[in-house]
Amino acid sequence: MSTPALYRRVVRRETHSSRSTSAITLAVVLIVVLAWLGTESVLAALGQAPLLVAPSDAAAAVLGAASAPAGILTAGAIVVALIGLVLVILAISPGRRGRRSASIDRTAAVIDDRVIARSLARTASYAGEVDPSQVSVSVGKRRAVVEIAPTSGRRGDRAAVDEAVRRELASYDYSPALRHTVKIAAKGKVRS
Structure with a gap:
């Protein structure tokens, strides 16, 4: 083979x-x-x-x-x-695990969806200037949903988070590729 x-x-x-x-x-x-x-x-x-x-x-x-x-x-x-x-x-139906394959010619690489979710959460946390505990990311078969609870009294910058997540996803080379959605909660969260 x-x-x-x-x-x-x-x-x-x-x-x-x-x-x-x-x-x-x-x-x-x-x-x-x-x-x-x-x-x-x-x-x-x-x-x-x-x-x-x-x-x-x-x-x-x-x-x-x-x-x-x-x-x-x-x-x-x-x-x-x-x-x-x-x-x-x-x-x-094909049974799908929460993993993706990376396109590397000289080796087989598999990335777990939880790793992608953590990476996107960290990126969204930095871009939105919120604590990492205020970011929730779920990764499905074709879509990643980033949910941010902004710090109380501050508005979240959805455009900055959206651009940062877009750049992060564009830097990955795996299949199937992900589209993303950024949601910012209407109510803020008190920072501890």
């Missing part, structure tokens, strides 16, 4: 989460259900009392479900459809 291909594979593995947790959970649930059904069948064949429901009673209940009230059938169908929808979404 060539080095660039290996780097792409390593970066992909580090920036996307695996489906093993959901697959293992689903497998364990299916194993428990099938073990229970097997146990109930063996107990019924031996003439013993069932643990929860005898297989013949369960089959009769499933076959007689058509005569149940429409509300109960609709609620059951909605629950089954939601479970199916969640499983389909888990299977199709």
Whole structure:
């Protein structure tokens, strides 16, 4: 395997989460259900009392479900459809970790979103002339939101913070790139 291909594979593995947790959970649930059904069948064949429901009673209940009230059938169908929808979404959607890849030719580099958030918070704190505890940054897949609570009695300079954050993001070379939004709270915070 060539080095660039290996780097792409390593970066992909580090920036996307695996489906093993959901697959293992689903497998364990299916194993428990099938073990229970097997146990109930063996107990019924031996003439013993069932643990929860005898297989013949369960089959009769499933076959007689058509005569149940429409509300109960609709609620059951909605629950089954939601479970199916969640499983389909888990299977199709790419699992993304809070990390980004840097475009460096000679190595594989991955940057955690928390590091980016701290860097943007520090930059916004300096540009807005506020304490770092008055800055909150959240980094999503494509957007960073910088929220500043200005010191009480002072107005925050949104343009200065916006420009400083823009320059900071432009200095990074990672993918996917981030756009940003700067929000300054209407109420100030007393500086301690």
